[in-house]
Amino acid sequence: MYPPRSSAFASVRRHFDDPRTSEAVFVLVPTDADEADPVRLTAAETHEALYGPGSDSQFVTMVWKEVIRTAQSDLTPDSTGKLLALWLALPRLTGTVHRVCTRLRADRSDVEAEMVLALLEKLADRDGASCLTDSSLLHAARARAWHLAREGLRELPSTHIERITEEHALNASGEEANAPAAESLDVRVDRPDGPDGLCAPLRFRVRPEYLRRQGIFIDTDDGAQDRSAGHSPGKRRRPGRRADTRPVRPAGRRG
Known part of the structure; x- marks a missing residue:
């Protein structure tokens, strides 16, 4: 189920729901063969390669590596590469959002915004750029969400x-x-x-x-x-x- 229209996840989804956007963004995935040309995927094709039926685990790893590399090197004003990485991470984060909000009664918009912030910070971290993977990227987002719900939204009495x-x-x-x-x-x-x-x-x-x-x-x-x-x-x-x-x-x- 999609989050409220005002949430961060919904905004990213709406951006790539536009065919003009999803068809204009490309990811070049290198192949194992030295002389073979890289595989050119649109945003929609990249999403299908990661989550479609019959996805190859080895190819998925290569796609994520290229998506992260593209996002880290993206210095354009609209940050299309970073938006693409966020969009591709959403299916693996939605379940965590639901669990955090259900168990700790956190606000969904706050949790999603904190996850997006964690993803952007990891992608902008030059010190850990070489060792950043899809697992470590998503782990950082999930950890921040649980921390926000347990600590950041705790109601503290004040007189x-x-x-x-x-x-x-x-x-x-x-x-x-x-x-x-x-x-x-x-x-x-x-x-x-x-x-x-x-x-x-x-x-x-x-x-x-x-x-x-x-x-x-x-x-x-x-x-x-x-x-x-x-x-x-x-x-x-x-x-x-x-x-x-x-x-x-x-x-x-x-x-």
Whole structure:
């Protein structure tokens, strides 16, 4: 199954889905015979040689070697050689993406982007260029994906935003700084489904009085709704939550 259209893998696939692109890129694979001319393959033919039925393992090794060599020596602005290497690696990486996202609940777009970054870094590494193979190239991408899911996307608690928000609310209302914590509200903002926005969920705590003064619409667990006193009575608000907000729950009552 293809990833979302906004993902890195989908973008690479769309690039080579265009026949004008897939037929304009060539790979010259040398043969064993010294005097024989290299085999000239288009991008589509290269893909078929690697993953088609009846693929010869020895020829597959030679194709990958030439694909990697072409990608490493490609200095053109559009980096066609590197894009070709990425495209040819996708069938061997898609399964890892699915396992990482399923087991560790990582975001698929983030995992794919990290894999692409790892592939490009390995192809640009001049020190290890001579010993780079398809196995080591793909291993680097898989390792980075698992590392990202285990470490990079781990949610770490932080009280920095909570302290700033509480201090601002208390200073504006003139209340005591030691107000009981039971009267505060936990606010959680989840990352959107699209590629833009937060990289991780955001959670902080504020006092209800501050939310009311700012005109923030509150939708609590018991179905009660609160709105700012400054709202015009002539403007009716549609039931439910405001866009890009989450239910606000009293502290200690998380579902």
